[in-house]
Amino acid sequence: MQLFGEIFGAIYLYLDSMAFLFLSAVGLIIILGMMGITNLAHGEFMMLGAYTAVLATRAGLPFPISVVFASLMVGLFGMVLERLIIRRFYGNLLQSLVATWGISLIISQGMLVLMGPSLQTIRMPLGGITVAGKAYAAYRLLLAVIAIGLLIVMWYVFHRTKFGMRARGAMQNAEIAEAMGINTSRMYQFTFGIGSALAGFAGALYAPTTVLAPLYGASFLAPAFVTVVVSGGANVIQGALITSVLLGIIEGTSSRLYGTFIGRMALLAAAMVILRVLPTGISGYLETRGERAR
Template sequence: MDQALLLLLDAANYVLVIVLVAMGLVIVFGLMRVINMAHGELFLLGAYTLVMLQQAGVSYWVGLVAAPLLVGGVGLLMEELVIRHIYHRFLDTILATWGLSIIIKQGVILLFGPGAQSTTAPFTAQLDLLGSSYPAYRLFIMGVALFVVAGTFYLFFRTRFGLAARAVIANRDTAACLGLSTRAFDRATFAYGAALAGLAGAVMAPIMSVDPQMGLGFLIPAFLSILVGGAGHLGGPVLGAGLIGATDSVTASLWSPVLAQVVVFTMAVIAIRIFPTGILGGGRK
């Protein structure tokens, strides 16, 4: 029973972080029709921001705030320098962002070396949950992720900004005719999506080894979640990440991580065949 509870908590932890990463991807895709292949590297940058600041002797909490801000800034720069020029060429945006991911990854290798770095969590206490102990920091990660995901839903469905952003998503040209600056929304959403990835990277850094290849390990499940859940609705990645993340962590802990990847991947491919636009649907033709 204890074992099952721990498994459930670990799965929930993984799912929530994937949701954070996938949500940034889906927001950018929904608004700009851009598939950001550099999203994993934005996650990486978030983690390395924390590494850098902790090595400089700055507290974890400063790093946790600085990471999304800095990575959001990087996102803004990417949008301004690269995406803006080619967003009407769909395949080329995938490739250009993927080129950016190579640049960021190699830049990190040049600055920090190819090896793994480590960061320390701000607290290491174990909490007692129904008789089994669980690291408090993992609960903190879940809290942060839940808070940010809920905040994003609030932003998009309960505020004027969200209403306008959804208008741009629904029909870009009409929204522009109604006087909404689609450029401003592009900038804002790209930066916001990037900041989500940066936050996810920073909050995950203390419980994993931080190395230049870590981005891909979060990018792929995030993408599969979107393909399974659907890209037309913010709920899509949440549902997809729930299915993908839960299957992955349960299979990994009961059998092996490699088998888990194979199972998750097979599941995603079959899901694409049954639900061509994702379980929640694409939302538009």
């Protein structure tokens, strides 16, 4: 029983940090990984999702529906933003960095002006479960399950559906895709919308676990970028899976053994070492290895 408790505790921790890394990164995987837009406003998209979900819940919607509603709203917002601003920066990583930094300043400070410095959170749903004498938050286990489900859905959408194939085609080579009759402009807008919606979705999911403030998104930014960049651009979904598992294990183990500070340092240090060894990221490495094997 003691041993089972230990094992369950460890699994819970690992799942928790993997889910956190993956969900932080999920919108960015598409926007940066596939589209090549360095979206520094990623955290603000998550913040918008969280605010929308909490306000909707307070207005009387059940929490799960609020989350869906929030991701739709943020997705819509992303599509408008894409049309107005983002589309001028395709293929220009450095310019998009500056532009999205500006957007992030406007959104976060705008929220402060609009809603004040803090928003009352909602209670974490589901309560706790007790395993071998220790209590765990059921909602966090649910987050891990959602992360896995989301991963499967995304893989299916982008690898098995017609839309996903077209979208990936448009991202990889716009000219050929255009020649094949794909409306790349619409494709880009849609994909950006999906990326934004996913960021909003993740933001909404984490809303009950933390304090809501206009700078809510900032704490997600570093883990999100680390995950996406370490994963690399070649095959983003697969890469993100491996990266969040790998980094999750590194962070989980070191913070379990040596405390949260070492855990955070280990995460960042691991990211730098991985990039040094595999400069195109994990998925880039897998890709070239795959090619060589063939």
